[in-house]
Amino acid sequence: MPFIHTPPSWQLPEKLITPELAFMNRRRFMKALIGAGAGAATVGLTACQPPEAVDPELEKTLGQPLSGIERNPNFLNAGRDLTKQTYASRYNNFYEYGGTKTIWPIAQNLPTDPWTVEVSGLVKNPQTYDLDDLTQRFPLEERIYRFRCVEAWAMVVPWIGFPMKRLMEAVEPTSQAKFVRFTSFYDAEVCPGPAWGFALNLPWPYVEGLTVEEMANDLAFFAVGIYGRTLPKQHGAPIRMVVPWKYGFKGAKSIVKIEFVAEQPATYxxxxxxxxxxxxANVEPEVPHPRWSQSKERLLGEGTNPYAWETQPTVIYNGYGEYVASLYT
Incomplete structure (x- = not known):
């Protein structure tokens, strides 16, 4: 049975928008599918995104190569060109390491080995996962997702990881669990915070939260890699949240604790x-931030002036309404 892909509402015809790389990936996928006579939900490929040449200093910060990762055919094309790794790995918010976008050098102070993630709270099977568990306990896949920052800039990146619902199946939340609290690593010895933060008494550690229903959604993802490698530290190594229909600040980085709770958690x-x-914090173009409009977004790309980047209209739920709109009716 052939794989039938119903394009989302924001996706234009392929001949108009599909970048060459995504187009070739799709062609290879369909060829493999027909040759195998398969109708599986995912197709295994021996390599993720092909490596991109980056400067030596940035190369030192990137993760270890991953191979044999399955590409999820539902997320081969985000309707926009893939953002170059050079840009995505140099332009990051990670407030534990500063308030600018150029935190990637200082973020290398993040200690990631050893690492554990404690899953507890209102669950039947509390667990503690180590580094090996994060890449081996759950089957990994690659998904190309749109990413939208609340600051009205955007990019498209190929995450590697596993659906959050796989972890939920392992720990079995009880019926009393209504929310999930995600806590990031914090150590004042290695996390200087933003320069403007001293007078604000910032609520460290960084905490984010979802409803249980949001975490169980097909889109909700734990990323342990990006661009065919394990996660660099500036992206939130070794594991971070990816919820592409929400603004980026909802994606807690460098997670050390996941707790299922009855009440809505206080978040950073x-x-x-x-x-x-x-x-x-869903992406909603008609709901402005108090200090700027959310109706358009700047696509991360060439140039040093972010306000000179190409702009595109913002799409409700970042274009993923078919997956998540029913959560909010």
């Missing part, structure tokens, strides 16, 4: 400024 940005950073 919502605690600092609740009128600007809602707990839900």
């Amino acid at each position: 940005w919502n605690t600092i400024s609740p009128n600007e950073y809602a707990f839900e």
Whole structure:
């Protein structure tokens, strides 16, 4: 039975928008599918995104190559060109290491080995996962997702990881669990924080949260890699949240604890400024940030002036409404 892909509402005809790399990936996928006579949900390929030449200093910060990762055919094409790794790995928010976008050198101070993630709270089977578990306990796949920052810039990146619902199946939340709290690594000895943060008494560690239903959604993802490698530290090594229908600040990095709880957890940005950073934080073009419009977004790319980047209209739920709109009716 052939694989039938129903394009999302934001996706234009392939001849108009598909970048060459994504087009060739799709052609290879269909050829393999027909040759095998298969109708499987995923197709195994021996390599992820082909390596991109980057400068030597950035190369030192990138993760270890991954191979044999399955590409999920539902997420081969985000409707936009893939963002170059050179840009995506040099332009990051990671407030534990500073308030600018150029934190990638200092983020290398993040200690990632050994590492454990504790899963606890209202679950039947509490677990503690180590580094090997994060890449071996759950089958890994690659998904190309749109990424939208609340600051109105955007990119498209190939995450490697596993659906959050796989972890939920392992720990079995009880019926009392209504929310999930995700806590990031924090150590004042290696995390200087933003320069403007000293007077604000910032609520470290960084905490984010979802409803149980959001975590169980097909889109919700734990990333342990990107661009065919394990996660670099500036991207939140060794494991981070990826919820592409929400603004990027909802994606907690360098997670050390996951707790299933009955009440909505207090989260980092919502605690600092609740009128600007809602707990839900879905991408909604008609709902402006108090200090800027969300109707358009700047695509991360060439040039040193971010305000000179190409702009595109923002799409409700970042283009993933078919997956998540039913959560909010």
